[in-house]
Amino acid sequence: MVKCILVKRKDAEKVRRELLSMGLLDIEYIPKKTSDGVYFPVKGAFKNFKLFEVQLSKRARRVFSLEDSLKGKLTPDELKLVVKSFDIIGDIAILEIPKKLEKKEKLIANSLMEVHRNVKSVFKKTSPMLGIFRVRKLKLIAGENRTITEYRENNCRFKLDVSKVYFTPRLSFERKRIAEQVKPGEKILAMFAGVGPFPIVIAKFQPKVKICAIELNPVAFKYLEENIRLNRMQEIITPILGDVKDVILQKKFAGWADRILMPLPKGAEEFLGVAFYAARKGCVVHFYQFASEKNPFEEAEKRIEYSSLFSGRKVQVIGKRTVRPFAPGVVQVVVDFKITD
Numbered sequence: 001m002v003k004c005i006l007v008k009r010k011d012a013e014k015v016r017r018e019l020l021s022m023g024l025l026d027i028e029y030i031p032k033k034t035s036d037g038v039y040f041p042v043k044g045a046f047k048n049f050k051l052f053e054v055q056l057s058k059r060a061r062r063v064f065s066l067e068d069s070l071k072g073k074l075t076p077d078e079l080k081l082v083v084k085s086f087d088i089i090g091d092i093a094i095l096e097i098p099k100k101l102e103k104k105e106k107l108i109a110n111s112l113m114e115v116h117r118n119v120k121s122v123f124k125k126t127s128p129m130l131g132i133f134r135v136r137k138l139k140l141i142a143g144e145n146r147t148i149t150e151y152r153e154n155n156c157r158f159k160l161d162v163s164k165v166y167f168t169p170r171l172s173f174e175r176k177r178i179a180e181q182v183k184p185g186e187k188i189l190a191m192f193a194g195v196g197p198f199p200i201v202i203a204k205f206q207p208k209v210k211i212c213a214i215e216l217n218p219v220a221f222k223y224l225e226e227n228i229r230l231n232r233m234q235e236i237i238t239p240i241l242g243d244v245k246d247v248i249l250q251k252k253f254a255g256w257a258d259r260i261l262m263p264l265p266k267g268a269e270e271f272l273g274v275a276f277y278a279a280r281k282g283c284v285v286h287f288y289q290f291a292s293e294k295n296p297f298e299e300a301e302k303r304i305e306y307s308s309l310f311s312g313r314k315v316q317v318i319g320k321r322t323v324r325p326f327a328p329g330v331v332q333v334v335v336d337f338k339i340t341d
């Protein structure tokens with residue numbers, strides 16, 4: 001039996017909120033609706049209410065994190081080994097399983113699906129990001145054997161195959177940050193476009209622009225085209241299949257861009273020369289790099305300076321930030337700079 005107050009149905013929601021805000025609602029139990037009104041389980045003293053002893057059902061304990069759900073299933077030592085961060089892309093989860101936990105990987109994957117009910121497939125990473133397409137190998141450990149999914153972010157939709165293209169949901173804030181800076185009329189060069197997250201989020205925030213999105217991986221390019229259609233942005237974004245250097249030099253992009261995105265943290269420095277070639281005076285460049293956590297911007301700034309001298313352009317750094325942690329001691333950074341001459 002649980003101590004309850006009886007509240008008229010019409011007042012129930014208001015009283016529930018008040019009890020909750022005062023810490024007087026006993027959330028361990030589920031309130032009971034009857035023809036007399038609603039019985040709310042309460043804690044503490046109630047002067048102006050008559051108290052009733054009522055039989056109520058206990059709430060099932062809600063599990064909020066993978067770690068929570070694994071308590072009691074893994075030993076404390078095993079729990080310490082579980083990698084806490086994982087990616088959910090649409091209805092597919094991708095996680096890292098340390099070698100010592102391989103025998104428990106199914107249990108971990110099933111627990112993850114219990115916590116995240118929308119997840120239909122769980123894959124483990126079996127390689128780092130590989131090659132110029134930056135794709136990693138994956139192995140199914142639970143759920144449907146399917147690698148194609150649809151992911152939503154910033155009111156945009158992205159279809160993609162997690163086993164054939166690069167994609168990370170961890171840059172969603174960064175994409176929004178860039179999109180919010182874009183002004184009407186800008187011409188934007190989206191290098192290394194992947195399946196289109198940067199150009200598509202920009203076009204969602206600021207449709208009065210022209211964007212050229214360049215991608216080399218033919219599978220990512222197919223999804224880039226599909227995602228442009230899916231988000232009805234054919235008039236705004238032109239997808240181009242090819243190597244950034246070839247495309248920019250062959251398609252006569254000289255002095256074309258007001259803004260250039262360079263989201264290739266491993267290797268973007270090799271493309272600074274073509275970025276300077278494509279930039280008009282006043283162009284803003286977003287240059288991504290992996291860097292040491294201890295000294296995150298020095299190398300990137302040196303590379304920009306060196307390349308600007310080589311290209312005979314003047315630059316001014318207008319912003320820099322750590323975008324996300326990448327690996328122990330390594331972060332992804334962005335340096336935003338303006339080409340002033």
Ligand SMILES: C[S@@+](CC[C@H](N)C(=O)[O-])C[C@H]1O[C@@H](n2cnc3c(N)ncnc32)[C@H](O)[C@@H]1O
Nearest residue numbers: 132133166167192193194215216217243244263
């Ligand atoms: C780190 S991913 C970023 C993809 C996308 N911008 C995103 O945030 O999801 C880099 C992308 O650049 C593409 N890429 C690599 N080298 C390239 C090149 N030389 N020209 C065009 N695309 C290239 C890869 O295939 C990959 O899709």
